[in-house]
Amino acid sequence: MPTWFLNLPIPFEYLNLSYNQLTGGISYLNVTYIVYLSSNRFTSPLPRVVFPTLQFLILSNNSFSGSLFELVCNSPSRGGMEVLYIDKNLISGEIPDCWNHWQNLGLLNLGSNSLTGKIPPSLGHINLSMLNLRKNSMFGALPSTLQNSSLIMLDFSENHFNGSVPEWIGDKHSRLKVLSLRSNNFDGRIPHKICDLQYLQNLDLAHNNISGTISKCFSNLTAMANRSNQSNYIYEWVSTRTTLFYLSALLVLKGREDEYSATLGLVTSKDLSTNSLTGEIPKEIGSLIELRSLNLSANLLVGNIPNEIGNMELMESLDLSMNRLNGEIPPSISNLNFLNHFNVSYNNLTGQIPISTQLQSFENFSYMGNHLCGPPFTKNCNTKGIPTDVANNGSSSEGSKVNWLYVA
Numbered sequence: 477m478p479t480w481f482l483n484l485p486i487p488f489e490y491l492n493l494s495y496n497q498l499t500g501g502i503s504y505l506n507v508t509y510i511v512y513l514s515s516n517r518f519t520s521p522l523p524r525v526v527f528p529t530l531q532f533l534i535l536s537n538n539s540f541s542g543s544l545f546e547l548v549c550n551s552p553s554r555g556g557m558e559v560l561y562i563d564k565n566l567i568s569g570e571i572p573d574c575w576n577h578w579q580n581l582g583l584l585n586l587g588s589n590s591l592t593g594k595i596p597p598s599l600g601h602i603n604l605s606m607l608n609l610r611k612n613s614m615f616g617a618l619p620s621t622l623q624n625s626s627l628i629m630l631d632f633s634e635n636h637f638n639g640s641v642p643e644w645i646g647d648k649h650s651r652l653k654v655l656s657l658r659s660n661n662f663d664g665r666i667p668h669k670i671c672d673l674q675y676l677q678n679l680d681l682a683h684n685n686i687s688g689t690i691s692k693c694f695s696n697l698t699a700m701a702n703r704s705n706q707s708n709y710i711y712e713w714v715s716t717r718t719t720l721f722y723l724s725a726l727l728v729l730k731g732r733e734d735e736y737s738a739t740l741g742l743v744t745s746k747d748l749s750t751n752s753l754t755g756e757i758p759k760e761i762g763s764l765i766e767l768r769s770l771n772l773s774a775n776l777l778v779g780n781i782p783n784e785i786g787n788m789e790l791m792e793s794l795d796l797s798m799n800r801l802n803g804e805i806p807p808s809i810s811n812l813n814f815l816n817h818f819n820v821s822y823n824n825l826t827g828q829i830p831i832s833t834q835l836q837s838f839e840n841f842s843y844m845g846n847h848l849c850g851p852p853f854t855k856n857c858n859t860k861g862i863p864t865d866v867a868n869n870g871s872s873s874e875g876s877k878v879n880w881l882y883v884a
Contacts, residue, residue, distance in 0.1 A: 487527065494534070505530070513538065514561070521546075522562070528552040532559045536585070543569040544586075554578050563587040563608065571614075573598050587611055587631065597621045610634055610656070623648035633658035633680065640664030641681070646672050653699070656680040658747070666691065666748075674698035682747040682771065689755035690748070690772075700744050700764040745769035749795065752776060757796075762787040769793040773819065777801060781820070786811040793817035805830055805848070821845045828857045 491505075492512040501520025505511055508527045514536040521542035525533070530553035544567060551557075554577040563585040570593030571586065583606040591612040599607075600621025606629040607622075617639035618632070627649045638661040645655065646669025655673075658680045665688035666681065677699045695701060744766050753775040761770075762784025769792060777799040785794070786808020792815060801823040809815075810832035818838050822845035829835055829843060829850045836851045849857040 505533075511535075522567070525551045525553045529556055531556055533557065534559065534561045535565065536561045537564040539566050541566040541568070543567070543572075544591075545569070545572045548572045548578075549574040555580065557581055559583045561585040563589070565589055567591060569593075571596050571599065575599050576601055578602050582606070584608070595619050595622070600624050605629070605651075607631070618642055618645075620644065625649070627652055629654040631656045632660065635660055638662065641667055641670075641686070643667045643669045646670040649673070650675070652676055654678045657684065659683040662686060664688075668693060671696045676700070677744045678746075680745070680747045681751065682749040684751055686748070686751040686753065688753065690753060690758055690761070690777075692758045692760045694746075694758070695760040695763040697764065700746070700767050702766065743768055745771075747771040748775070750774040754778070756780075757782055757785075757801075759784045761785070764788060765790065767791060771795040772799070774798040779803075781806055781809075781825075783808045785809060788812065789814070791815055795819045796823070797821045799823050801825060804828070805835075810835065818842050829853070 487506045487508050489508050490510045491507045494512045494514040496516050498516040498518065502518060502523040504524040504526055506526060508529050510532040512534045514534050516538050518538040518540060520540065522540050549572050557578060558580050560581060567589040571591060573596035575598040581602050582604060584604055585608040587608040587610040589612055591614055593614060594616035597619050600619055601624060604625040604627060607627060608631045610631045610633045612635050615636040618637060623644040628651050630652065633656045641657060641662050646667055652673050653675045655676060663685040666686060668691060671691060671693035676697050745768060749771040756779035757777055759782040762782060765788055767788055768790055773795045780803035781796060781801055783806040786806060789811055791812045794815060797819040804827035805820060805825060807830045810830045812834060815834040819842045821842060825846040825848055829848050838852065840852055849855050
């Protein structure tokens with residue numbers, strides 16, 4: 477970035493240099509209202525804000541370094557800033573506890589940095605719509621002051637937060653549509669109040685230490701249960717004080733992390749995998765007919781796969797692997813015509829794999845570690861639905877239950 481460009485005598489009102497290959501450092505921002513500098517190669521401490529009128533500061537996906545202290549605690553724009561994105565940089569240290577003057581801030585994204593420490597209490601004094609702290613090294617319990625916001629999206633995934641998932645998430649954030657606490661150290665049970673989040677479309681509690689059973693009340697999640705109710709969809713635009721801002725989210729679906737923006741409102745998912753959940757899969761889960769992805773893998777679930785799962789006809793990804801489920805795969809799963817990712821491996825399932833275009837298209841590993849027979853396996857079933865080699869020899873060499881080691 478040439479020095480003369482930022483030293484012009486008349487300040488810019490709007491500056492957008494995003495998605496270039498600009499390098500070097502920026503000492504200060506000679507801009508009055510809106511700054512977009514994302515996806516470049518800037519390498520310097522965070523630039524100093526000059527004008528108190530600055531409303532949007534987007535610095536995502538660069539190599540800005542240093543701490544947040546000067547920007548958060550001393551910036552003249554604290555009272556007017558509405559959108560602050562500093563994600564995907566090299567920011568380090570703790571988040572300073574001086575957010576009290578950021579009364580107009582609606583969207584805050586500090587994800588994918590090297591931040592440490594606990595969430596400061598003053599961060600909960602802002603009426604935020606979106607708070608993203610994902611992929612840092614933060615720890616501690618979630619402060620109760622966060623219940624003062626009106627969050628639509630909360631993403632604390634891939635940190636070291638601990639304690640139980642607080643009840644106030646469901647009690648105080650009735651507008652919440654995306655909740656991701658993935659890959660932390662949360663324990664205890666899933667709070668019953670989460671079932672009151674009628675607008676919730678994406679719930680990700682995977683890779684924690686959560687125990688207890690899956691509540692029947694999940695059927696109350698209206699946005700996952702009401703078909704074609706467009707008013708429940710999360711819109712790609714979120715209103716700030718003066719404008720609408722484009723919203724996106726990173727979601728893990730089908731084992732792959734992708735960013736969803738324009739299509740975010742069409743994606744509904746629930747991921748409770750890699751925890752210590754026990755008990756049976758409640759049949760009420762079949763009422764979530766808008767759900768596109770369900771992952772309950774790597775838990776301690778028992779009992780049969782409920783026949784009601786066949787009601788979830790929009791399902792694209794279903795993973796029930798690495799549990800202790802028994803019985804047969806219900807024939808109703810043949811109704812899932814959009815299914816393109818399916819895994820029930822390493823359970824105690826028996827009988828014939830139901831016949832459908834989708835179910836026979838998956839590889840053997842989707843079914844291995846059970847006592848199943850029929851296509852896509854080469855072994856046939858006898859008239860009782862038992863693999864012929866089990867009926868003849870008492871054991872099955874293909875798709876039988878084997879010892880397995882799961883590495884999270």
